[in-house]
Amino acid sequence: xxxxxxxxxxxxxxxxxxxVGSFWGDMLGLPNNGEExxxxxxxxxxxxxxxxxxEIELLAATADDSPIAKFIEKNGGRGGIQxxxxxxxxxxxxxxxxxxxxxxxxxxxxxxxxxxxxxxxVHPKASHGVLLELCQRD
Numbered sequence: 001x002x003x004x005x006x007x008x009x010x011x012x013x014x015x016x017x018x019x020v021g022s023f024w025g026d027m028l029g030l031p032n033n034g035e036e037x038x039x040x041x042x043x044x045x046x047x048x049x050x051x052x053x054x055e056i057e058l059l060a061a062t063a064d065d066s067p068i069a070k071f072i073e074k075n076g077g078r079g080g081i082q083x084x085x086x087x088x089x090x091x092x093x094x095x096x097x098x099x100x101x102x103x104x105x106x107x108x109x110x111x112x113x114x115x116x117x118x119x120x121x122v123h124p125k126a127s128h129g130v131l132l133e134l135c136q137r138d
Contacts, residue, residue, distance in 0.1 A: 002094040008087035008117075008135045009047070009055040013071045014079040017046050017060040024048045024056055036114050042066030045114040057085075057114070083121070085133035091118050094134050098122065110136070 014020040017035065025032045030048040033055075037044045042063040048056040059082060061069035071082050088094045091110045099105060106121035113119035113135065122132040 002091075002097055003089045005087040005089055007054045008085040008133075008137070009057045010081060011057045011059055011083040011085065011133065012079060013068045013075070013082040014058050014060050015072060015077075017044060017058055020058055020079070021046050021048070024058070030056065037062060038112070038114050040112065043068050047115070083131040083133050085119070085135045087135050087137065089136070091120060091134055091136035095120055 012020070021032060024030050025048060028048075030050060033047040033049060035044055035046050039062075042061060043066055044060045044062055046058040046060075048058070050056070059068045061072070063069065068082065072079055095105060095108060095110070099108060104123040104126040106123050107119075110118040110120050113133075115137070118136045118138075120134050122134065124131045
């Protein structure tokens, strides 16, 4: 069994990380935790934490065939909310439990995400159109 601990972050696909980051940082006053490239996912991320502990994650593609580039292309060349991430206490248990319940998963095993988190995605068809990321941070 597993437990959802809360919303970890909201992932937003962007064309220009610095331009969009200036809105979240300079205009809204959220701190910028810097950028990190996750080669496996062909993305550079920027995290902006909020006072309650949830974060805004900006995602910029590093390759034309990345999921973020495809999302922006399907969205008419515009960025937007790409996924919602829930923090769980035990990602392996969450995946096993959801698989046992017949939930369609993109990832059946955890993979490395930004900031050293373990992540896995639930297929949007299973979660009624929402790309859902499950995230465990140790």
